[in-house]
Amino acid sequence: MARTAVRGRLTWQLAELVEVVAETLRVTTIVFDVPSWPGHRAGQHVDVRLTAEDGYQAERSYSIASAPDGTRVALTVQRLEDGEVSPYLTDELRPGEKIELRGPIGGYFVWEPSDGGPLMLVAGGSGVVPLMAMIRTRAAARDDTETRLLYSSRSEDDVIYRDELERLSGNGLGVVHTLTDSQPPGWTGYARRVDPEMLAEVAPRPAERPRFYACGPTPFVEAVAEALVRLGHDPPEIKTERFGPTGG
C-alpha cells in the first residue's frame, strides 16, 4: 500500500459531540465535529483521551464508523459495564460537550474504492464498525465493487446498523448474517459461529483473489484467519483487526 502516508506527529484535538444515535441496547454511535479534521480512510481509528479532575487520564482506541464527511467523525461504541471510558462516552457525554481525540490513525486495515475487490468483510459483534465505514465509503462513492459482509451477532437485537445494511444491500453488496445464540421465529439464516464451511459458502473462491478484512474479538479473528488460509486464500490479502476483552 504505497499510498500517501499520514505525516507528522499526532496531536490531541478537541472534538465536540453533535449527535447521539442508539444502535442497540449496548451500542451507541456518537458523532463528533472536529474542526481541524484532515479527513480519513475507511478502516482507520482514533484514540480518545479522557482526563479526570485529578489529572488521571484514560485512553482508548475506537474505529471510525462513518465515511469521510468533512469535519464530522462518527464512532460506534460498545458500552462495557465496568469500562473506564465507554460508559462515559455512551451515557454521560452530552451534545455540545467536548473530549480529546487524535487521528485518523492506521493505514494497514484500510480499504478505499480504488483498492478494488472482490471485497469480503467478516465481522464479529462490534467488529462490524470499521467494515461499516468501508461499506458506507463504497456507497458514498457510488462504487460497485463486489462486496460481501458476513456478520456474526449473538441475536437479532444485537445486530448493529441492521436497517442501514438492509437498505444498502444490492448494487453488488451482499449481507449475510449469522445469529449464534438466539434466532427470531422463522429464521432461516445461519445460526452458528463462523466456521470454515460457512466461509467457503459465503466468500468468493480463492481464484477470484478476494481481499479480506476481518474484525472482532481476538478468538473470532483467529478462527476466521486460520480458516481462510486453510481454504486456500492468500495470507497477505487477509487483513485483521483484533480487539481484546479489556479496554472499553
Next chain:
Amino acid sequence: MDELMLDGNAVAGLLQEVFAVEITTAVGTCASCGAAGPVGAVHVYRGAGIVLRCPHCGNTLAKIVKSDSRAWIDLTGIRVLEVSV
C-alpha cells in the same frame, strides 16, 4: 491462543506519536526468522509495557514502555524497518 493478544493496529497511535509517521504499513523484518510483514499484522500484548511479537515465529520484535513524558523502545527483534518516506 491468547485472548488478550491484539495486533499492530492497537499500538498505531502510540507508534505514530513516537515516530511521526504512519507505522502500521511499515514493513518489519524479524531478526529471528527473517519473515517480513506490515507492523499492522504483528501480534501485540499489553501489560505493564507493550510487547510486539512476530506472527510467524513468536520472536519478540519490540518492547515499549511509556510514561507520561518519555517512551523506552527496544527494537532488538526487528532487523529492518522499511518506512514510506
